[in-house]
Amino acid sequence: MSRRILPSGIVALSVMLCACSHSEGGSASGPPATGLPSGGEISALPMGHIAGLTDSAALARSIPNPYGDNPQAIASGKALYIKMNCAGCHGYDAKGNMGPDLTDTYWRYGGLPAQIFQSIRDGRAQGMPAWGAALPPQEIWKLVAYIQSLGGTYSVDGTPRNAQRPELVAPELSSHADDAPR
């Protein structure tokens, strides 16, 4: 009897192990195959205009979130948002408290994913702490994915993520980087 059970047991176990070993480094929602943007690319981004609409120079160098719409990344990002006390300043509903509202389309330092990444990684002047030492890039991108899921951020082509708000669609972008903010 054991001679018949043993092989099938081994097969079942192998199947389970194979299923588990597909989690890459970081956690179950590891970075996708395209890899992470380099730190230098992020630092070279110019700060965004106040309303989040940004100039073409910034757009040209901007980078999408490597996690995209990955729901596991968003869930991890939400868990991080609470564990890292982001909820304390920005509210459990992300609508702002000591820190600004993260669900609206007003981004003091730019609303592109890479600009939000930079704000989290490097901190900002009015009291936003710098998380780059405590959180590696993939964890920060998960946070950005969560913030993007709230609907107020901008896509890398300059349009707001939330397509329901046509009045916020970016007008034709000028080639002059020093135009006054609209």
Next chain:
Amino acid sequence: MSARCTLVPSVALLARSATTYADTPMSYLHTYGPAGDPITRLGWGLGTISIAVISVIAVLLLGGLFRHRTERASDDAQLAVGREGGGMAWIYVGVGVSTVVLIICMGWTLVTTAIVLHPPSTPALTVQVVATQWWWRLRYTSANPSRTFTTANEIHIPVGQPVRFELASVDVIHSFWVPQLSGKMDVIPGQTNVTWLEADKPGVYRGQCAVFCGAEHARMALEVIADTPVDFRAWQDDQLREDPPPGSVTVRAGQRVFQAHCAACHAIRGSDAAGIVGPDLSHLMSRRTLAAGSLPNTPGNLAGWIADPQSLKPGAQMPDHLVSGPDLTAVVEYLNTLQ
């Protein structure tokens, strides 16, 4: 499949385990405390009774198969059953004995489960255990609030006293199992399960998460160390003692590295680090293992774990490459001072 093929290896295994239990820390065939002893006795008892029953049946069966037929050669026409003092007695006796034995076994099982449900006396110590993927947070409570402290993965209990464990989970179902001390108790999110342990003699008793809980379930171990009451009090005092501030330049640098890179998730009492996402690392060098019992606590293992946790425990929540180079050396030196 004949009983013989299972019997011989089982006996051999039992014989081995009786003499070399220290080499098999997860063996539940011998336990060392009143939370587990009744169960083990029950297990052995039922096992023995089962083997006896099987043996009797086997003997009878073999006897029946190979009974000498010469007596009956001249009595082809007679049915064996019809003979006086024949087969019905076998049935009556067999059913009667089996029933009695079964009732004894059932009674014994029920009594055993009732006994192990509650400790023999009210536990003086309660440990709050929070299971999380993939480590164990421990909080020692006390009537004196300032003797309440948090640690991780290594439980100390005083010998000869029952200790109560309140089990909670922050994510998925886990199971708290220290096989040489007790049976399993599931840890279920949304409720607090209560179990207890008691050790008869000092020693290290290894535990394990016993319900599949994710990628690193296999590396979610824990150790229960039973100390004499004096040693236990000393351990508690050690955990509550405040370490002196860092002395040398490298150790201070290491503390700065720790504060910048690690303090968001980890806590070290006496410093400014008080994160709760990862295990509390206060007095880290007093622990035998790292990474929830996965690695012996040596400087090399500590450095390797900090540098590249994903290669040792892929999928663990601790990210890779947060600290490297001279920062890594400094922080390891700092952690080595946490006695």
Next chain:
Amino acid sequence: MRNLVRSPAAGALAPSPRIEGRVHDPVHRHTPRRGAAIAGALFLGLPACGYSLQAADAPAAPPVSTNNLSGATLNSSPNDPAGEWHSQARDFANSRYSPLDQINTGNVGKLRIAWTFSDGTLHGHEAAPLVVSDTMYVVTPFPDMAYALDLSKPGASIRWTFKPNPSPMALGKACCDAVTRGIAYADGKLIYNLLDDHTVAVDAKTGKEVWRVMMDNLETGATMTMAPLVVGNKVFVGNSGGEMGVQGWIAALDVDTGKQLWRAYSTGSDKRVLIGAEFKPFYSWMKGNDLGISTWPDGMWKHGGASVWGWISYDPGTNLIYYGTSNPSPRVPAQRPGYNLWASTIFARDADTGMARWAYQTTPHDEWDYDAVNEDILMDLRINGEMRKVLVHFDRNAYAYTIDRTTGEVLIAAPFAYLNWSTGFDAKIGRPIVNQDKEPRPGVKLDNICPPDIGGKDWQPAAMSPRTGLVYAGIFNICMDLTDHEVGYIASTPYDGMEMQRHAAPGGNLGEFMAWNPATGKKMWAIKERFMTMSGALATAGDVVFYGTADGWFRAVDARNGSVLWSQKLASGVIGQPITYLGPDHRQYIAIYSGVGGAATVRADTSMSGFPAQGGTLYVFSINGDSIGAEPALPSVSNDAGAPAPTANRGQQ
């Protein structure tokens, strides 16, 4: 039902809120006011909720005198000139009472705007201006600028501006808006706290910085928002940051140099907390050694909060200062079993040495962020036939305390606002009995905990009148739905964990302005307000009490019976503290900031319309709006006919 008070002089209609309850006393009559339509008012009794509000009384003949209902007497040291206002609370006792009576119940209906001053900032305006001789001094919220206004000039022009340039990093660390609660005046200097943990002294004549000291570390999340108190050659200051896991403290600085004379922390060893042999707490749970360590889990006192962001009073007779500490950190009580001393505690300390004389913890093991920082108003009262030296304290936990200020014994503890976190006050043990159903646990949603974290009354200070013997305060009628989340300490981030939604308590009104008898523990009358009443109160010898609402109404009320005599809508919500002074023209003025913010941005019901936008304007009122003449600065060019120069204007709207 709305009662309209029609003022014929202005032709303006000012809706007055419903008036709930009146003093039931045949001696008191209603003062007839020209144009007041009191007869049309509808008096409603408050539903039975344990507070003794008297039934409506029919108006009768006008009163001849104001009776002191509590026997309270006030020591108005340092007895500043009657027409000036040298400190936020006007006197050491924190009475916020002015002896001026030019403006009184008879003529307050004629108050009009005399002049206004825009300070160039938004954020909540919580401070009061100071008036010393012919200069008014105002301080703004972040960026914490100070202005000196020349009251002898028409329109009170700016004499100097002081720009301290505090670090903007503080904006991200201040839990409850980038506010400051005011300045102190000492010895020719203005002393106040900057949000970024500096205390600064400015020469009052020139506006030049005299000294600046750094008192705490912004990297830990600590800020400073409180108004200092000056006593003699010392100025007392404390920090903010109970939501950030800071270490709370109070310190005394030398007025001339800013040098620190002593500092008492709020948690830690007796040595750190300046507790010594002369410390004699009245109640048992505060007796013992190093309770600032042993009432916390191992080591947690180091991030214990208990900051000192409220008011300080001083008794010159005993040389003691009185103040309260904030909530314990984190705001999740499950993480910190124990009494958590010395958070949510009222302290009496020796002003010279800082050594504690007694302490009283109003909410032991504070589970709801109630703090104890609200003002302690010092007075002498007759209680049970005996004269007692007391302090009166409306705590955030919705109990009004009358405490013997020499020993810390609680003489009266009575609810003044809607509460359900406690089932009563145990006078023998000396603390409220906790309702176990309202104790939060991580991950469990608890509905309707009253009052919410901002309390039955927050920092907005009350005023007392030695003429009526009553204490007047704006209070709240709010509850919260709460879910606690376990939280880790990460330096410079909130050590918080309270997820909550606030909403109105039974009754539907968020605010209420009340008169309280501190000798009996009874509410005498109350005015319900739709929005929060988050301004300070001002009491005057004219028997008028002033307060403002979060939606921008500034009101004058008869101190004896709660009739609303005058109301004015200001540009933004009123969360500041009103003062009154005599100008160089010997005219009495009332000054109040408008500019909503602070915790009033709670917006307990986000669907409520009428919540104002931000602002930053100081309003100054006088009878008929009269003020120093408004001639142009330069003579007009005369025409051939020699036309006369234009005459001085009467104050216009």
